[in-house]
Each structure stands twice: as structure tokens, then as C-alpha cells.
Amino acid sequence: xxxxxxxxxxxxxxxxxxxxxxxxxxxxxxxxxxxxxxxxxxxxxxxxxxxxxxxxxxxxxxxxxxxxxxxxxxxxxxxxxxxxxxxxxxxxxxxxxxxxxxxxxxxxxxxxxxxxxxxxxxxxxxxxxxxxxxxxxxxxxxxxxxxxxxxxxxxxxxxxxxxxxxxxxxxxxxxxxxxxxxxxxxxxxxxxxxxxxxxxxxxxxxxxxxxxxxxxxxxxxxxxxxxxxxxxxxxxxxxxxxxxxxxxxxxxxxxxxxxxxxxxxxxxxxxxxxxxxxxxxxxxxxxxxxxxxxxxxxxxxxxxxxxxxxxxxxxxxxxxxxxxxxxxxxxxxxxxxxxxxxxxxxxxxxxxxxxxxxxxxxxxxxxxxxxxxxxxxxxxxxxxxxxxxxxxxxxxxxxxx
Ligand code: PMT
Numbered sequence: 001x002x003x004x005x006x007x008x009x010x011x012x013x014x015x016x017x018x019x020x021x022x023x024x025x026x027x028x029x030x031x032x033x034x035x036x037x038x039x040x041x042x043x044x045x046x047x048x049x050x051x052x053x054x055x056x057x058x059x060x061x062x063x064x065x066x067x068x069x070x071x072x073x074x075x076x077x078x079x080x081x082x083x084x085x086x087x088x089x090x091x092x093x094x095x096x097x098x099x100x101x102x103x104x105x106x107x108x109x110x111x112x113x114x115x116x117x118x119x120x121x122x123x124x125x126x127x128x129x130x131x132x133x134x135x136x137x138x139x140x141x142x143x144x145x146x147x148x149x150x151x152x153x154x155x156x157x158x159x160x161x162x163x164x165x166x167x168x169x170x171x172x173x174x175x176x177x178x179x180x181x182x183x184x185x186x187x188x189x190x191x192x193x194x195x196x197x198x199x200x201x202x203x204x205x206x207x208x209x210x211x212x213x214x215x216x217x218x219x220x221x222x223x224x225x226x227x228x229x230x231x232x233x234x235x236x237x238x239x240x241x242x243x244x245x246x247x248x249x250x251x252x253x254x255x256x257x258x259x260x261x262x263x264x265x266x267x268x269x270x271x272x273x274x275x276x277x278x279x280x281x282x283x284x285x286x287x288x289x290x291x292x293x294x295x296x297x298x299x300x301x302x303x304x305x306x307x308x309x310x311x312x313x314x315x316x317x318x319x320x321x322x323x324x325x326x327x328x329x330x331x332x333x334x335x336x337x338x339x340x341x342x343x344x345x346x347x348x349x350x351x352x353x354x355x356x357x358x359x360x361x362x363x364x365x366x367x368x369x370x371x372x373x374x375x376x377x378x379x380x381x382x383x384x385x386x387x388x389x390x391x392x393x394x395x396x397x398x399x400x401x
Contacts, residue, residue: 013041125161
């Protein structure tokens with residue numbers, strides 16, 4: 001999602017400088033164009049050649065470097081950047097930036113920089129806790145810089161405490177978030193994701209193949225766009241999306257209780273979970289023993305969570321999904337009208353790249369006015385984007401009256 005975004009990475013002289021090389025790779029993998037500036041101390045830890053090779057561009061290190069075309073690096077970097085990230089940020093550079101000192105290329109470029117700045121401090125835990133460092137960070141925050149607090153754990157100086165550089169995917173996610181337009185600020189979005197598991201003894205259950213990827217993508221995109229997000233998730237192997245409140249559930253009844261709990265404060269509900277329609281009437285206390293012959297099991301219908309919440313929908317925007325393997329549009333239309341949501345996102349399991357456990361999806365959006373919009377194969381994050389665009393459009397139309 002960083003396709004074509006222009007990022008300047010400032011590397012300063014801490015042991016975590018070697019991890020910045022991994023950040024360059026991650027940003028490029030996400031589609032960004034990266035230019036690297038290194039301080040003299042950073043060059044003691046890692047050579048510019050590493051960053052040149054990874055970024056495919058000259059690494060700027062010297063304030064007085066003559067570019068040959070009469071441009072100045074500190075100005076052209078400021079013009080290039082849509083965002084600057086300093087990884088790792090040492091106590092020294094944090095202090096210099098807080099004081100407005102410009103004694104090398106990075107600190108000078110920062111003074112000329114209109115773009116948002118992300119600071120990722122990494123240092124010994126006592127240094128990080130020192131009142132001078134904390135006061136300088138508070139001052140940088142007051143300039144509008146974003147500070148990504150370091151993690152706690154084992155440090156390179158063989159102590160344990162707060163000072164570890166956050167994980168590379170956490171820094172990349174913060175960058176994604178900073179570069180995303182906050183058009184959903186003020187919305188409280190409740191998303192459901194994943195399967196439910198309906199147990200019939202302590203070791204077995206009825207479930208489905210939902211991986212949770214579609215719902216997690218929706219939660220992450222909504223958070224990036226400024227919404228406050230709660231994700232009610234069935235069991236998945238996915239990490240919790242950064243900045244999202246996650247409520248873990250197992251069964252349809254637990255999902256129903258969690259949705260009802262969080263529904264009251266939600267302004268938007270998006271139900272991407274694949275809820276089991278039936279559950280076993282009984283759950284044996286002990287593991288069921290294998291017997292000869294067929295096994296009969298009585299199932300009872302689970303409550304339809306979506307239909308229930310739509311009865312008290314009020315001004316909330318409610319979005320459902322329809323997962324079909326035949327007659328996609330007709331079946332989706334039936335669900336849209338029967339359950340009472342604002343629009344439904346239909347996906348067909350039989351289409352390659354769509355539905356369960358893929359990183360992509362192919363969707364149609366059907367609305368209550370009879371409109372249908374079809375979308376091509378897209379990454380699930382992009383799919384989440386078009387669904388949230390539709391939510392935003394509805395909200396804007398509603399505000400206009
Ligand atoms: O998780 P992934 O691997 O990324 O796969 C994504 C997905 C295929 C699960 C997702 O895109 C999707 O289609 N989710 C809805 C699956 C589903 O249960 O569809 P349905 O047609 O059976 O249900 C219709 C709607 O009613 C859904 O919004 C569902 O959440 C809701 N429902 C269904 C049954 C029930 N008891 N309560 C409900 O709220």
C-alpha cells in the first residue's frame with residue numbers, strides 16, 4: 001500500500017542501525033521509493049554500501065557533498081520526502097533535533113523538512129528513561145513529530161529493559177498509517193472476522209475454512225483511516241492488527257455476545273466472519289469414543305447475529321458479507337433484503353483468488369437501491385479500501401441530508 005510513496009530514512013549511530021537495512025527492504029517490498037541519509041556515527045556501524053545496494057540510490061552522508069548539478073542534498077531530500085523516518089534514533093540525534101541544532105546533513109535536512117517525521121528511538125534503557133531524553137522526546141512530539149516508543153526486552157548492551165527498536169513490521173505499519181488520509185476519524189467501527197468453532201466434545205468441533213484475512217484487512221484499513229476499531233475474531237493464526245482492540249471468541253454464541261457488547265458504541269458494523277449456521281446440541285464432557293457404524297449428531301441453528309443487530313440498527317451503517325458457491329448475485333440479494341443491512345459484499349468461493357484463505361478477493365457490492373458494483377481481483381487490503389470508501393460515501397451523503 002506504499003506504492004510510489006517517497007520516504008527518507010535517516011539512520012543514526014546505534015547498534016540497531018543494522019536493522020534499518022531490513023526496514024529499507026520492507027518499505028521497497030511495499031512499493032515505496034526510499035532515499036537513505038546516514039550520520040557519520042551510523043557509518044561506524046553499517047556501511048553506506050549496504051543501504052545503496054538495498055535502496056538502489058546514492059546514500060547521502062555529507063552536508064557539503066557536491067552533487068554536480070548545483071542542488072543541495074538537504075533541500076532536495078526535503079522536497080522529495082512525503083515522510084521521514086529516523087531509525088534508529090539515538091539520544092544524541094533526539095537531543096539535537098529538539099534543540100534545533102543543524103550540524104550535519106540529517107539534522108539540517110530535518111529543519112528544512114515539511115513532511116511528517118517518525119522517530120524510532122533505540123538505546124540502553126537507562127539512557128531512554130533519562131529525564132533529558134524524555135524531555136527532548138516530549139519536545140519533538142510538541143513539534144508534531146510522531147514517536148514510536150521502543151519495545152521492552154533484551155538489549156544489545158546485555159541488559160533488559162525498554163529501549164529495543166520496535167519490530168520492522170511495526171515501524172512499517174506506523175508509516176502506512178501516517179501516510180493514510182484520516183477520512184474515518186470519529187467513526188467507531190466494529191468488524192467481525194474468522195470462523196467460529198462449535199465443539200461436540202473437548203477435542204473436536206465443527207468449523208469452516210475462514211482464515212480471518214478479509215476481516216483483519218478491514219480492521220487494519222479502518223484503523224489506518226482514523227477510525228477507532230474493535231475486531232471480534234474467531235480463532236485464526238493472524239497477529240492482532242496494530243492499534244486495533246481485539247476480542248477473541250470461539251463459538252457463534254460467544255461472537256454474538258461480544259458483538260452485542262460492542263454494538264452499542266459502534267457507528268459502523270462490518271460482518272466478515274464466517275459464522276457456523278449450526279452447532280451441536282450437546283457437547284460431551286469427555287472425548288467421544290469411536291464406535292462401529294455411522295454417528296448421528298443433532299445440530300441446532302445458531303442465532304443470526306447480523307439479522308439480530310439490524311433490528312436495532314438506528315443510524316449505524318451495517319455491512320454484511322455473502323459467501324456463495326452458486327447464484328452469487330441472487331443469493332446475496334436475498335440475504336441483503338432478509339437481514340436488513342445497508343449493503344452486502346458478495347464473494348464466490350469457486351472463483352480462483354476469491355473467498356477463503358487467500359490474500360486476494362473478488363467482490364460485488366449490492367445495495368438496497370438495487371445497485372450492483374463489480375470489482376476485479378484485488379489484494380484483501382485493497383478490497384477493504386473499497387468497502388470503506390462505500391461506508392464513507394454513505395456517511396457523506398447522510399450528512400448532506
Ligand atoms: O476469512 P477469509 O479466509 O479471509 O475468508 C473471507 C470470507 C470468505 C470468510 C469473507 O469474505 C466472507 O464472505 N464472510 C462471510 C461468510 C459467511 O458466513 O457468509 P454467509 O453468506 O453464510 O452469511 C451472511 C452474513 O451473515 C455474513 O456477514 C455473516 O457474518 C452473517 N452471519 C451468518 C450466520 C450467522 N449465524 N450470523 C451472522 O451474522
